[in-house]
Amino acid sequence: MKPTLLQVLYEPQVKLPIAFEYYWQLLNEMEKSKIHAQALFILKQNGRLKGTPAFFQQALHEKFQSILYQNILMKNQTDRLLCEFERGGLDVIPLKGTSFSEKHFGHIGARPTSDIDLLIKAYDMEEATNIVKRMGYAQKEKQAPNHFHTAFSKELPGSEIPLTVELHWDLLKKDTANLEISEFWKEAYPIDDSVYVKQLSDYHLFYMICLHGWRHNMVSLKYFIDIIQLILNLNIDYKRLIDDAKRHKTKKRTIRTLSIVYEQLPILQSINEFTEKIPTLYNQRNSPIKKYADFIDYSFLSFDSPKHSIIEIYHMLSSKY
Template sequence: MTVDDREDDRFVWLPTANQELLLKAGLVADSSAIDAWLAWRELVAGNEISEAESRILPLVYHNLQKLEFQDDLSAILKRKHRSAFKKVHTHLSNAEMAIKILSAHGVAAILLKGGAVGTMYYESAALRPMSDIDLLIKPEDFAKATEVLSEAGWDLQCNNPKLALQVINSCDFKNSAGEELDIHWRLMRDCWNADKNDLFWSGAVELEYKSLRTKTLCTTDHLFHVCCHGARQNSLSPIRWVADAIMILRSHNEVDWQRLYRLGKLYRLSLTLFHALAYLKEGFDAPIPEEYFKSIRDLPISRLERLSFTLYSQPFAEWGWKRYAEEIALQYSMQRSGTDLRPKTIAFVKYFQFVLESENVFMKSRRIFTRLLLPQSGTEK
């Protein structure tokens, strides 16, 4: 089957109408940004806003200031911007320290997500709030990285790192202040061929921000990561992927659309990219060539890729027994595709071993395993 533009007009990862207004207030360069802001204010008057929406407010403040617009909420927006500025620079200081420690011990690192996107593509890093720092290292360096980071006061938040290294893509570290550092050894998770990361390393570029010197993904790979990470269900509505992607697309760094096409094919995320980028073009007039969409429309999409996209575009609350069973089938296929273990079925077994051993990681999958394989109350034993 090929891509159908009309497969679904509502995915859980798309911004709501209210959220889209807020994004336009932060991203549109003319007076329609003010109209969007006023419409958003009217719609949410008296209601609490989500954490995801709160993270967009520094960008809104900056854009409205450029348009010389102020209202009775301007002081609140200014405080949000100032708070984001302090937190972002704390995280970037942590990134610089961690990268220097790793480099001193021969561990190469690539800066990912907000730390890189905010400094490379936004007018100010403070316009892109973040809750942690993400670094990509090579799997063979994970043990050394864990050792030297621990000596520097960063504690690994994982009970079985050896098993985690085989079946997932990252682990969290925390320092005494509760600040987080996420170390990745694979860029992606919940996709096929997740262990194939050579393209990202060979395409990495230099990043310089104040005293920070490091490597980061090239522009095309950042766009790939932002869209594929954002265009999926999340406990925190991931609307800032829209702002990140728009900022990347507006930058002077050209996207290699052929490379993006190849990445989508390799990880079986072409359908995800198609719908994410189609939303950006329709909603924000993003500069995406029609030739790219045509190439994806002409691409045969496997049944498993279509199932994966559909499944991860739905909220967990709507999953029935069929969806849980489909998640099992998908993880079986994904884990087998991204492992050097022999026989490959062992990768799937180890994945569920990790799920059952973890208390705070992949709780969704633990519930899947429990519901499918263990007796439920009110049923025959």
């Protein structure tokens, strides 16, 4: 049985196949999730890149170069925005982005960044919007009352795709969870010599990344790799995580997400044991019936409160009409 991509990346005891066809399949799988750069740096760090065919290595390096140029631009644009927030005296936390790539993958270009996500405080929304607009970004959409972020964009010279900035005042819809975003702010700390530009604590970064993966139903391997990298790099207190998730009514979402990750890479149990498991249908997603059942489970059954499930059903129905 051929190893999965996650096994190739993270299980050094797994023997690398020699058939070229297998590596073409890996490249096709990477293309679906745009994870060439992550794969390149993880294979390098684990000393396994040289054990792969030359054409495979070249393909990863070529993809990495384009991601590197994009991320350098993203870092420049992010830094300019953060300087304006610092100058304006507004608290802000960059979410993911190039700093996440540098810290947890080892290089600014090791993880693609497609937009700029900033967490602000809800009462600073008007002033934050003014800062973003002064930097040349136009609001793309009206601020939805039941949502937790709004997007702005601007055209960049030489780029067909506009640059998007998302201002977040929360991480989940307020009426489908009891998440206390103030707890994330309380443990955040300043970046370098700044006063207002901050970063999440390691613990809340992990919590946020898990919720982010859940919101996208773990449809891409990039969500797996983000979570796995943090499990490897950080010592997460799972008891605290589950206790907090219980208070925040995000327990099912958190457990479901981590259950899927640990199912796909059981070696993680030897790094940080996770016992709060629930059955998932991730392995059967190729079956149309199981794929539909997985969607129902994700969309409506991964809420801690029946009330939150009903509200989510209402949101979904109202968005279609």
